[in-house]
Amino acid sequence: MVSVPRWWLARSRAERFDISLRWPLYGICCAEIPIAALAIFSERQHRVLGVVVFLLVVVAHTAANLYLLRESLGRYLHGKQVSSRALIGPIALAVAGVPAAALAFPRFAWIGDSDLRDGVILVLAGGLTFALTPMLRWMSLFGVMLAGSVLTAALAVRVEPGFAYLSTVAFIAFTCRISAWTLGLGWEIDRSRAVSAQLAIAEERLRFARDLHDTLGHNLSLVAVRSELAAALATRGDATAADQMLDVRQIAHDSLREMRAVVSGYRATDLATELAGAQSVLRSAGVNCRIIGDGSALTPASQTALGWVVREGTTNVIQHSDATVCKIELDLSPELTILRMENDGVRTASSSAASSSAVDSSTTATARSTGGGSSGTGIAGLRERLGSLGGTLTVGSTPGRFILVVQLPAST
Structure with a gap:
């Protein structure tokens, strides 16, 4: 039998669902590092210093994207504000990654046909778009993707790379947005479940309170009226005041018996x-x-x-x-x-x-x-x-x- 970790069992159902969706998104966000390493190993010619700078920029960009994705999910799920620091870092590092790639790879070309350049732009801009997706509206998100595709097409002096960029990034962004929506739906179901449980308990309490009120309300009012009458009669020296108090005592006994019946029925x-x-x-x-x-x-x-x-x-x-x-x-x-x-x-x-x-x-x-x-x-x-x-x-x-x-x- 496979043992379940204690930290997993300690989580609520909603927290487990959150982890199962959130951490794969973080994993996708970290894909820049192995892709950059693969590009380095696939390129026969590269400059050592440039490769080190490029790797450092990619690692820093990945870390900044992870932080931005976490903040974006917080904004999407809970309406939290995203600080400007969370935006400036990933954007600046994405821009810095392109010249860092040019420094690392002699085959890198700024203008014209260059699969290496298009791949670097796709990875850096795609990772940034992925992290921004939960916090952007659909029109803003489409505008960001369209701007990246236009830039790629302009540098390649061909339209095909722009279409390839747009379709790839659109698929990545759609995957992230659907995952964020599913995550929000899971938390909403959990909140609804908690509210339903509280309503069920509150309904039972109201039922008991209503039964108790209906049983004792009339008798207690009667006790108050008879007590006032007995007090008035006693003030005037009327002998019937004692009879009134005996009636009050009988009402009290009846009320106690009825209350016990209500409680017994509730507890039975x-x-x-x-x-x-x-x-x-x-x-x-x-x-x-x-x-x-x-x-x-x-x-x-x-x-x-x-x-x-x-x-x-x-x-x-x-x-x-x-x-x-x-x-x-x-x-x-x-x-x-x-x-x-x-x-x-x-x-x-x-x-x-x-x-x-x-x-x-x-x-x-x-x-x-x-x-x-x-x-x-x-x-x-x-x-x-x-x-x-x-x-x-x-x-x-x-x-x-x-x-x-x-x-x-x-x-x-």
Whole structure:
């Protein structure tokens, strides 16, 4: 099995996509150096000092182009400003590269038919155009390519080299522009996925807030009115004030019971409902979710426990992974019930542990604040809940994959 580097696993999905597109562009930008070396070895006659100067100019031009390409991509993707230094260096070195080639190669001719001169201009100007492509509008880009083709044709005193220059540079620039557009599309999809996940969580919070408001709003208003009435009656020495306060107490008890019913309904889990909800939420977050198996034959206690696992596992996939695919598999046998959740968005072991710790800490704090004790929904809370039923929960990871496995006795 091929091991995946830790630095790659530590990256988000969007960062991996960015690297897979950005670095090939940087590689194309560095092609000037091997092309210049090939030209030197292919030429039988050359001047040593001129060759050294030419190579230095090409290397410096390549480095300047890399910096300019990085800045151009930043402008295209994030609207960053490109400094004048990033433009002056590549342009000046591209111009200096032509006389440096003339100094290096005796066969170099300024005017007339010269494949060497045309090749040098194509490499230097093409590399510069490639680095400029993400930041230029299409008309400006076409104008730059047209100016280079006209210059090449004028020096060659023939039209054919100009057409060859234009077609070659146009292909290179089009490749760079399409790659930049694809890179921007990848980041936009990642942002949309994050927004979808936040909207799904916000929608659930609003639903709970609405249910709680509808349940307690009327009763609390009634408590306020009855309390004011009792206070007014008590001020006048009316004996019915005590009856009003008894009614207030009864309303308070009813409100508490109704609130507990709302919270219990919110916290109650049904395995089929949780599986359908998990699939819907994950898909809205850009994660392809596949469910295998049916748990309708399980006992209510087992369904409740496994429903908690599905809910917590889904939350962790959205908040603490870069998954694109999640599989939830339920295996029922006469002796054992096994629930397996697996996704492809695992990060490094340290970051995964930190995420689990953060979730557990947050859950414990929430449980304490609501009087829930140790019945929180973190990994530790799930282990306690499953342990009371004789079940176990294990988590682990392989390169690129995170796996959560629950085992419950079938008789539970």
